Amino acid sequence: MSEIAIRLLRPEDHAALAALMVEMQGHYHVPCPPVQDILAGLAALPAGVDILVAVRGEAVLGFASACNLYPGPGLKTGFFLKEIYVADAARGAGLGRKLMAALAELALERGHRRIDWTADADDTALLRFYDGLGALPYPKKVFYRLTGDALVGLAKT
Numbered sequence: 001m002s003e004i005a006i007r008l009l010r011p012e013d014h015a016a017l018a019a020l021m022v023e024m025q026g027h028y029h030v031p032c033p034p035v036q037d038i039l040a041g042l043a044a045l046p047a048g049v050d051i052l053v054a055v056r057g058e059a060v061l062g063f064a065s066a067c068n069l070y071p072g073p074g075l076k077t078g079f080f081l082k083e084i085y086v087a088d089a090a091r092g093a094g095l096g097r098k099l100m101a102a103l104a105e106l107a108l109e110r111g112h113r114r115i116d117w118t119a120d121a122d123d124t125a126l127l128r129f130y131d132g133l134g135a136l137p138y139p140k141k142v143f144y145r146l147t148g149d150a151l152v153g154l155a156k157t
Helices: 011-027 035-043 095-109 124-132 150-155
Strands: 003-010 047-055 059-069 078-086 116-118
Touching: 003 095, 011 035, 011 047, 011 059, 011 078, 047 095, 059 095, 078 095, 095 116, 095 124
Parallel strands: 078 116
Antiparallel strands: 003 047, 047 059, 059 078
16 A cells, blocks of 8 residues: 655645545535535635645545735734545544644745634544644634625625
C-alpha cells in the first residue's frame, strides 16, 4: 500500500475531493449540492483559498480548506481554517493531525502568525482533537453569521 501524502489540491484531485465532500455533508446531516456543482466550485476557487489534501494514490482521504486573512494582530497575516474532514474509513490514523501540521507549516512558510477556526461546541471528540494540537479556545470572541433574509435585507439598506 502506498504512503499517504499531504499536499495542495491539484485539478486531478477534484473528482475524488468532490466525492469526499459528499460524504462529509452526509456525516454532518446537511443538504448536499449536486456533484457537478461541487466540481464547478472547486474549478473556480476564489483567490486566497488553499486546500490541502491527504492522498493515497489517487484517493483523497481527507482535506483542510483555509483562507488567507489580513489584518491580524500586529497587522500580520493569518489563515482561517474553514473545514477539515477525514473520510470515515480513514479515521484514527492521524490524518487530521497531519493535515493540521501541514497547514501550520504552510502558514509559517507564508509568514502567517496564526490559524483561527470555529468548532461545534457540542462535539467533544473534535474539541479534544483541537486541544491535543495545543490550540486554545479564545473566549474573547463571538462567532456571528449573516445569512438568508438578514443578508439580503442588509444588502438592500
